[in-house]
Amino acid sequence: MTDVNHRILLHARPTWMPEPGHFNADSEPIRPPGEGEVLLQTIYLSIDPAMRSWMSEDAGYHSTVPLGSVMRGGGIARVLESRAEDFAPGELVQARLGWQTHPTLPAKFLQRVDVARGDALAWIGPLGLSGVTAYFGMREIGAVKPGDRVLVSGAAGGVGQIAAQIARIEGCRVVGIAGGAEKCRWLAEDLRLDAVVDYKAEPDLTAAIGRTCPDGVDLYFDNVGGETLDAALAHLRMDGRVALCGRISQVTSNEPYRIGNLSRLSARCGRMQGFQVFRYHDRYEEARVWLATQHRTGRLRQRLHILDGLQHAPGALGMLFRGENFGKLIIQVSNPAM
Amino acid sequence: MTDVNHRILLHARPTWMPEPGHFNADSEPIRPPGEGEVLLQTIYLSIDPAMRSWMSEDAGYHSTVPLGSVMRGGGIARVLESRAEDFAPGELVQARLGWQTHPTLPAKFLQRVDVARGDALAWIGPLGLSGVTAYFGMREIGAVKPGDRVLVSGAAGGVGQIAAQIARIEGCRVVGIAGGAEKCRWLAEDLRLDAVVDYKAEPDLTAAIGRTCPDGVDLYFDNVGGETLDAALAHLRMDGRVALCGRISQVTSNEPYRIGNLSRLSARCGRMQGFQVFRYHDRYEEARVWLATQHRTGRLRQRLHILDGLQHAPGALGMLFRGENFGKLIIQVSNPAM
Numbered sequence: 001m002t003d004v005n006h007r008i009l010l011h012a013r014p015t016w017m018p019e020p021g022h023f024n025a026d027s028e029p030i031r032p033p034g035e036g037e038v039l040l041q042t043i044y045l046s047i048d049p050a051m052r053s054w055m056s057e058d059a060g061y062h063s064t065v066p067l068g069s070v071m072r073g074g075g076i077a078r079v080l081e082s083r084a085e086d087f088a089p090g091e092l093v094q095a096r097l098g099w100q101t102h103p104t105l106p107a108k109f110l111q112r113v114d115v116a117r118g119d120a121l122a123w124i125g126p127l128g129l130s131g132v133t134a135y136f137g138m139r140e141i142g143a144v145k146p147g148d149r150v151l152v153s154g155a156a157g158g159v160g161q162i163a164a165q166i167a168r169i170e171g172c173r174v175v176g177i178a179g180g181a182e183k184c185r186w187l188a189e190d191l192r193l194d195a196v197v198d199y200k201a202e203p204d205l206t207a208a209i210g211r212t213c214p215d216g217v218d219l220y221f222d223n224v225g226g227e228t229l230d231a232a233l234a235h236l237r238m239d240g241r242v243a244l245c246g247r248i249s250q251v252t253s254n255e256p257y258r259i260g261n262l263s264r265l266s267a268r269c270g271r272m273q274g275f276q277v278f279r280y281h282d283r284y285e286e287a288r289v290w291l292a293t294q295h296r297t298g299r300l301r302q303r304l305h306i307l308d309g310l311q312h313a314p315g316a317l318g319m320l321f322r323g324e325n326f327g328k329l330i331i332q333v334s335n336p337a338m
Numbered sequence: 339m340t341d342v343n344h345r346i347l348l349h350a351r352p353t354w355m356p357e358p359g360h361f362n363a364d365s366e367p368i369r370p371p372g373e374g375e376v377l378l379q380t381i382y383l384s385i386d387p388a389m390r391s392w393m394s395e396d397a398g399y400h401s402t403v404p405l406g407s408v409m410r411g412g413g414i415a416r417v418l419e420s421r422a423e424d425f426a427p428g429e430l431v432q433a434r435l436g437w438q439t440h441p442t443l444p445a446k447f448l449q450r451v452d453v454a455r456g457d458a459l460a461w462i463g464p465l466g467l468s469g470v471t472a473y474f475g476m477r478e479i480g481a482v483k484p485g486d487r488v489l490v491s492g493a494a495g496g497v498g499q500i501a502a503q504i505a506r507i508e509g510c511r512v513v514g515i516a517g518g519a520e521k522c523r524w525l526a527e528d529l530r531l532d533a534v535v536d537y538k539a540e541p542d543l544t545a546a547i548g549r550t551c552p553d554g555v556d557l558y559f560d561n562v563g564g565e566t567l568d569a570a571l572a573h574l575r576m577d578g579r580v581a582l583c584g585r586i587s588q589v590t591s592n593e594p595y596r597i598g599n600l601s602r603l604s605a606r607c608g609r610m611q612g613f614q615v616f617r618y619h620d621r622y623e624e625a626r627v628w629l630a631t632q633h634r635t636g637r638l639r640q641r642l643h644i645l646d647g648l649q650h651a652p653g654a655l656g657m658l659f660r661g662e663n664f665g666k667l668i669i670q671v672s673n674p675a676m
Contacts, residue, residue, distance in 0.1 A: 225600075244604045258596030261562070265581045266612035274604035 005030045008099040008313055010055060017252050017321055018052050023071060023099075023314040031104040033083045041103045042097050044124045047073070047316045047329040048158065049248050058147065070098035071313070074129060075333070076113060076120045077103070087112070099313050100335055117292040120336050125302040125328050126162055126295045127288050128305045133245065133277040134162035134221075135287040138170075141243040141275045142219045142330045146171035149215055151232055154338030155193070156183035156303070157320075158328030159245060162291075163221045164193055165300050172219075175212045177228060179323045186326075187305065205231040219243070225250040226257035227255055233261035233270075242272035252321045254280035303327035343368045346437035346651055348393060348403045355590050355659055356390050358652040360408060361437075368638070369442040371421045377442045378415035381674050382462045385411070385654045385667040386496065387586050408436035408669075409651070412467060413671070414451060414458045415441070425450070430458055432466065437651050439671055448602055455630040458674050463640040463666050464500055465626050465635045471583065471615040472500035472559075473589050473625040479581040479613045480557045482586050485508035489554055492561030493531070494521035495658075496666030497583060500629075501559045502531055510557075513550045515566060517661045524641065524664075543569040557581070563588040564595035571599035571608075580610035590659045641665030 004027045011024040028219055033039045054065050054072050065072050079091045084107030087093065092113035097103045106221070113123045125131060137159070138144045147175035150167040154160040155176030164187070167174045176187040177197045184196040195212035202208040209217070209231050222229050225247025233242070242265075250256055265272055294300035305327040312331055319325050342365045350361045371377045377506055392403050392410050405409050417429045422445030425431065430451035435441045451461045463469060475497070476482045490504040492498035493514025502525070505512045513533045514525040522534040533550035540546040547555070547569050554575035560567050563585025571580070580603075588594055603610055618625070632638035643665040650669055655662050 225604075229600075244600075247601060247604055250601060256598050256601060258598045258602055260581075260594050260596045262567075262597055263585060263588060263594060265610065266563075266585055269612050269614055269617060271609060271611040272603065273609040274607050276607055279607060 001028060002102070003030050004028070005100055005102040006310060007070050008310065010067055010069060010071050012067070012259055014052065016254065018055060018317040020314040020318075022055065025093050025311070030102045032079055033104050033239060036084050036107055037104055038079055038084050038087050038093070038107050038110060039081040039099065039102065040093065040095070040110075041080050042075055042077045042101050042103065042310075042333040043092075043120055043194035045073050045097065045099060045161060045310075045313060045331040045333055046130070046158075047320065047325075047331060048129070049246055049320050052251050052321070058290055070100050071315075072096060073099050075330075076124050078207045078334075082107075092123070094123055099310065101310060112201070117288065118270065118295055122292075122295055122302070124330055125158070125304065126291045126300055129277060130158040130328055131162050131300075132280070133293045134159050134166055135291060136277055136280045136283070137151055137243045137245045137275060138163050138166045138219075140280070141245075141273050142221055142241050144170050144172060144219055148172040148218040149213055149237065150174045150219045150221065151177070151209065151213055151217045151235075152221045152223070153177040153228050153232070154246065154248065155187055155196070155250055156326060157223060160221070160223050161187075161191065161303060161327070162300065163223075163245070165191060165294075167219070167221075168192070169294055169299050175209075177209075179225070180326075181229065183326055190303075191301065200218045206234050209235050216240070218273045221245060222247070224248055226253070230257070230259050230261050233259070233264050236264050236270045238268050240270040242270065244272060244274040248321060278336075306332050308332050341368050342366070343440040344648055345408050345439075346648065348405055348409050350405070351394055354388065354592065356393060356655040358656075360393065361652040363649070368440045370418055371442050374422050374445055375442055376417055376422050376425050376431075376445050376448060377419040377440065378431065378433070378435065378448075380413055380415045380416050380439050380441065380648075380671040381430075381458055383411050383418075383435065383437060383648075383651060383669040383671055384462050384466060384468070384496075385651070385658060385663075385669060386467070387584055387589065387658050389655055390557035390589050390659070397544070399434065408438050410434060411437050411651070413668075414462050416672075420445075430461070432461055432674070437648065439648060456633055459642060460630075460633055460640070462668055463496065463631045463642065464638055467615060468496040468666055469500050469629045470618070470622055470625045472497050472504055472613060473629060474615060474618045474621070475559060475581045476501050476504045476616070478556075479583075479611050480559055480579050481507050482510060482557055482572045486510040486556040487551055487575065488512045488557045488559065489515070489547065489551055489555045489573075490500055490561070491515040491566050491570070491585065492584065493525055493534070494664060495561060498559070498561050499525075499529065499641060500638065501561075501583070503529060503632075505557070505559075506530070507632055507637050513547075515547075515562070518524045518664075521664055527647055528641075529639065537566065544572050547573050554578070559583060560585070562586055568595070568597050568599050571597070571602050571609060574602050574606045574608045576606050578608040580608065582610060582612040586659060643667045644670050646670050 223246040226249040494516040561584040564587040
């Protein structure tokens with residue numbers, strides 16, 4: 001076993017796109033666990049749009065990652081050594097591991113991965129924060145109900161693919177928006193969405209949504225913001241809901257897009273609501289029971305985009321904002337089978 | 339008693355501001371009531387922003403008023419002659435009377451005015467649609483709760499003045515936005531709001547809201563839309579609500595204002611919701627019991643702007659959009675004491 005913890009530190013704050021140059025790598029000796037602590041080996045790290053805001057001075061709901069510290073990030077790890085009675089070597093845990101190969105963390109920050117519910121990859125996707133986010137966004141904020149005409153942007157992404165499938169499981173007509181023919185084919189053929197919009201191939205997004213949602217939209221699950229949100233608003237039905245989950249098109253834009261179709265929200269008695277999954281923390285168990293049930297029975301599938309090696313983490317974040325990931329983006333840091 | 343019904347008909351559809359030239363006047367013999375009908379004498383007519391949309395081809399939730407018909411409008415009337423067993427001469431009713439002095443209407447379209455709850459003027463304001471709109475907008479859409487920091491635009495208008503007072507009654511800190519020193523003085527001194535913003539005197543509305551709402555806004559009750567909505571969004575607190583009641587600044591604008599501060603809604607887990615009071619029709623009684631209680635005990639006051647004579651109706655509507663009314667705007671069509 002190695003005695004080195006390889007780490008990636010935040011080196012500079014992005015003003016626009018997150019780039020590899022905003023990070024640097026180092027290594028330190030593994031720190032043996034103290035009383036109540038656990039030494040871990042990172043297996044997977046999740047790459048999520050929110051990380052861009054953690055890198056900036058205004059981290060929103062979360063605190064800013066200090067320059068020179070390990071970049072914050074969640075994932076799945078194996079217990080190597082434990083001085084906490086709740087955890088034993090070989091067990092899998094979920095935690096904010098940070099971008100490092102061998103974190104030593106207090107046991108209270110760890111959550112056991114119940115492998116009866118799903119394997120490590122399921123726990124980073126449908127049973128992880130992506131799944132839980134989609135669950136509360138669709139069900140609580142979106143108040144999805146059978147028969148709803150649902151539109152999901154970023155539908156091939158980590159949260160979007162699960163949101164779209166939740167709506168299908170609930171008995172909705174579901175249209176997905178994604179960029180590129182390959183993603184759109186997967187949404188239509190593998191996830192069996194009712195229609196897809198390839199935003200990269202559409203000169204007029206509003207017209208494309210109108211064509212694929214001829215009766216309008218009861219629920220728009222927004223991962224994108226900006227122009228896509230505006231186009232979706234134009235098709236909102238009476239009592240329509242907009243769940244503002246992400247705004248990935250806006251995070252790296254210099255000039256915020258200005259929304260022109262808000263009058264539709266008034267005229268259609270619509271509701272538009274932002275949310276943070278962390279506010280539902282005490283209900284994650286409920287979400288995981290539901291998601292694990294759907295996943296185990298094959299109704300909920302997952303497509304991952306896996307990069308092999310911690311060294312890919314600094315370049316991975318920018319892929320999200322350029323739409324280069326096809327599926328939920330994760331870093332495989334060590335071999336899950338070992 | 340006269341035998342003539344004076345009427346004001348819709349003559350042309352406005353493309354921008356509603357003007358007297360969009361109407362014309364005529365008169366016809368009073369039509370005696372048939373079986374189940376009631377002949378009325380109009381006392382008060384309410385002038386409301388929604389009437390501008392009824393005049394246009396796209397009337398939204400309501401049907402368009404056909405050219406050449408009596409302009410639609412609600413108000414209070416006295417029963418002159420009844421062939422319906424539920425109504426007797428001398429009683430007061432509330433109805434969509436139309437802009438006419440002596441409507442003859444089916445009894446099923448009339449609602450009796452309970453004078454024990456409030457006089458005719460109370461029934462056109464706090465107990466009428468303005469009051470009921472403010473009630474559901476504040477309580478259902480805004481989910482007002484004690485201690486909320488509440489901001490109300492159009493706070494000296496028909497709905498706004500009641501919305502602001504409801505929030506005060508519920509135990510909120512309330513800031514009102516209105517145009518002109520006279521309205522602002524009335525809001526501060528008579529309605530005792532905690533602070534006021536005179537939007538006509540403020541070069542920077544966002545800064546003015548920041549100054550008067552130093553801890554931000556939990557609930558913004560919007561009667562105005564556009565730039566004011568955008569400025570209010572900039573101060574939204576965590577879990578803040580925006581009740582989209584009206585958008586009077588936008589109805590007559592040629593180019594819709596584009597909202598730039600939507601990211602605040604996401605970041606603050608905020609909710610923005612449009613509504614139409616008519617959706618709450620089966621709960622009007624609940625609202626009126628509450629509003630009548632507040633009004634009778636003096637906690638809920640009303641300021642009216644009364645124009646004397648039906649001939650003023652065609653010019654009145656434009657006053658709303660130019661902010662020339664100070665209080666709820668009504669037309670006195672006949673003497674209420676007779």
